[in-house]
Amino acid sequence: MFRPAVLSVLCALFAISHVAADDRPNFVLIYADDLGWKDVGYQGSDFYETPVLDRFAKEGMVFSAAYACAGNCAPSRACLMSGQYTPRHHLYAVWSTERGPKNEMRLVPVPNSDGLSSDNFTVAEALKSAGYATGHFGKWHLSGKDGADPTEQGFDDSYDSFGNGELTEGTETNKKGPPEDPKGVFTLTDKACAFIEKNKDRPFFCYLPHHAIHTPLQGQPSSLEKFKQKEKGKYHKGNMYAACTYDLDESVGRLLKKLDELELTEKTIVIFTSDNGATPQSPQEPLRGNKGGYYEGGIREPMIIRWPGKVKPGSVCDVPVIQLDLYPTMLAAAGIPVPEGKVLDGESLLPLLTDEGSLKRSAIFWHFPGYLNTPVIRGRELDVRTGFRSRPVTVINRDHWKLHLFHEEWVLDGGKAKLPGNGAVELYNLRDDIGERHDLAASHPQKRDELLSELLDWHKHVGAIVPSQPHPDYAPAPEGSPSGQKKGKK
Numbered sequence: 001m002f003r004p005a006v007l008s009v010l011c012a013l014f015a016i017s018h019v020a021a022d023d024r025p026n027f028v029l030i031y032a033d034d035l036g037w038k039d040v041g042y043q044g045s046d047f048y049e050t051p052v053l054d055r056f057a058k059e060g061m062v063f064s065a066a067y068a069c070a071g072n073c074a075p076s077r078a079c080l081m082s083g084q085y086t087p088r089h090h091l092y093a094v095w096s097t098e099r100g101p102k103n104e105m106r107l108v109p110v111p112n113s114d115g116l117s118s119d120n121f122t123v124a125e126a127l128k129s130a131g132y133a134t135g136h137f138g139k140w141h142l143s144g145k146d147g148a149d150p151t152e153q154g155f156d157d158s159y160d161s162f163g164n165g166e167l168t169e170g171t172e173t174n175k176k177g178p179p180e181d182p183k184g185v186f187t188l189t190d191k192a193c194a195f196i197e198k199n200k201d202r203p204f205f206c207y208l209p210h211h212a213i214h215t216p217l218q219g220q221p222s223s224l225e226k227f228k229q230k231e232k233g234k235y236h237k238g239n240m241y242a243a244c245t246y247d248l249d250e251s252v253g254r255l256l257k258k259l260d261e262l263e264l265t266e267k268t269i270v271i272f273t274s275d276n277g278a279t280p281q282s283p284q285e286p287l288r289g290n291k292g293g294y295y296e297g298g299i300r301e302p303m304i305i306r307w308p309g310k311v312k313p314g315s316v317c318d319v320p321v322i323q324l325d326l327y328p329t330m331l332a333a334a335g336i337p338v339p340e341g342k343v344l345d346g347e348s349l350l351p352l353l354t355d356e357g358s359l360k361r362s363a364i365f366w367h368f369p370g371y372l373n374t375p376v377i378r379g380r381e382l383d384v385r386t387g388f389r390s391r392p393v394t395v396i397n398r399d400h401w402k403l404h405l406f407h408e409e410w411v412l413d414g415g416k417a418k419l420p421g422n423g424a425v426e427l428y429n430l431r432d433d434i435g436e437r438h439d440l441a442a443s444h445p446q447k448r449d450e451l452l453s454e455l456l457d458w459h460k461h462v463g464a465i466v467p468s469q470p471h472p473d474y475a476p477a478p479e480g481s482p483s484g485q486k487k488g489k490k
Contacts, residue, residue: 290376
């Protein structure tokens, strides 16, 4: 990883930091934890309620094909902060890339980094170098033995809590808070609001990554009672899941109200999204899969961006975008050049936000060269049988055509020469089949090979490591016998 020399960055941005604060927008990034694409009202949940986000969606632009950078927490956050795909920082999973029954793993997974290296120049560092006040309030999940704490990666202020006292910086845990402050949603929001008020006269970046709605689920007693009395939906039925989501939504309202009170709404870009898909507690139909997998239910996320005077209220964009794009978007909106030597894999969304153009890239990608245990809803039959959410895979989405390249079959079962029979590739047209029910790899060989070629070129471009060594412990259980592990759902 390459961190630009601090002196060169400061020199490059010196003039920027002296531009009048009124000429540059503030940024507020609200990041939910495990909130699925179908979990919000405006996306059509049949039970949960998110009145604040529903109103917020009418005030900004909804991205209907917005994606997290990975299927679970830590790698998504590493990509968000670094602006880089997983092969560049090597953080692919939580804990380990070798999670699940080893006797069912055909390949030795690529080792996982434990944290985001301090050598990686974050979006917070880029904004801070340009004169922005920077604050982080909530879950970090990037410290680890290979990583660094928020205040070592560009944040002036950092605070984390579950609502019952401050946590040590960089703490990684998930637990409940007091009943009146479930998961600490209100404490974290209040801390963020205090930071905003303290820095109201200068440009600021407020990063608010909540612990909600990650398990253990928790809601205010009044919220829980509300949903106990409500008729259940076809897919969504969980009272506590609904209460936790409802309280998170209320906390968003508190922050938006503070911006109004401080007369900062017109000069603040507010972004709301989530780090990965929902757990199987919340089916994402019509999307397939859940958190930890790379079908749509694991990576497609709710995302709203509000920028008064620039973004048309109530607008909807169906262009596939990925959270890597937020780093270059914030720099572009603030008029800040990309730091010298910094590689950004995303693209500024300003042309889409202002309806003044389109994106230049052809596709977006995901790379997960490992194993995650605990099957998801409508996962691959092989994975459900053997106890996995995901096996080694790389994915490309080009204009709503999506191809999955499964490394085991690709490496060990004949590669391209044996397509489509070896099962190494699945192809879906998401415009017609958002639920990924109809694999077109056999019926559309030209499109399959086009996307496959672009994916393999991308491997080379980003230096992606593909597992290639047979796993020494591979000894598959007879079909029909249980082999999956039940624990460790992060």
